[in-house]
Amino acid sequence: MQPNVIYLSDASFDSATCSAGIGVKNLFSGESMSLGIQAEGINEAEEIALLCAIEHAYTHGHRNCVFVYDNLNIDTKILKGFYGAMFEKIQFMWFKREYLGEVDRLAAMVRSKTVKMPHLDLLKRHIPGLNDQILVTMFMPMVRGDTYGFLCTISQTAPLYKELPKRMSNANKTVLALLCQMGSSTLRTILFERFGVHKALKHTVLENFLIQIGFDERWIEEARYECRALVCA
Structure with missing residues (x-):
């Protein structure tokens, strides 16, 4: 079995514009990523952040992964049932927000604010x-x-x-x-x-x-x- 690869993910949401930023970090490689998206609310934005972490893990060949998130409203049982067959071992772990400060900052920095599109x-x-x-x-x-x-x-x-x-x-x-x-x-x-x-x-x-x-x-x-x-x- 491959070694554990831990991913952190978080989102920052602006209810006035419905714009959100998401941040993801792979603690195994040190790689981090962030991008701006549109979402209906913070729960959806946080779920998309978690999905991006899963997609990154899968496309980079990591098959023994722990995905850390801070939103208890995400139904990780459904995610585990859907993506479980794609991994040797997939785990979801809830941490308090203060432990995800780095990806939270990444998300806040990339969230669309004043750029005209x-x-x-x-x-x-x-x-x-x-x-x-x-x-x-x-x-x-x-x-x-x-x-x-x-x-x-x-x-x-x-x-x-x-x-x-x-x-x-x-x-x-x-x-x-x-x-x-x-x-x-x-x-x-x-x-x-x-x-x-x-x-x-x-x-x-x-x-x-x-x-x-x-x-x-x-x-x-x-x-x-x-x-x-x-x-x-």
Whole structure:
């Protein structure tokens, strides 16, 4: 069995903007990471931080891991049941917040505050009024292959493909990450079960993607129109 690899994770959430920062540290290698995300609340942000730690451990070949967190509202039994088969040994350990000061600071430093991102801000302003079906319908014209087919089953719509910008080869992964970060916890669970954990993307990456595809108000109206029958029903 591999040696224990301990991960610390924490989140910092701003209820005024619904922006959050997450911090993760691998105590075995000393590696740390942080990124800004969008979340519905502190519980969701802390769960995403824990999921990012699990994703990092798995992709780096660590199979005997202890994941330390400070939010008792996270249902680690469900996480252990879902991810247990991917590890030789997976453990979750709750510590008081004061023991996670380093990752807490990482999370607070990266949380979006005053950086202007007009395209992402436009999307975030509309998120409270968009259900998962509309959100999926909005961005699925940018994905291809089996991913498009699976999103069709979620949204119950089949909008026409939109042309991908030149040299954009990772649209599928970017759209799935965006849906995980902006959609509901239910949508995130469905996507995790089908595609696995997707690495959360920094706000600057999401903003750049939205700029590249020409995202604006029309995308939202088109998605609502595609879903009109579902809304009426």
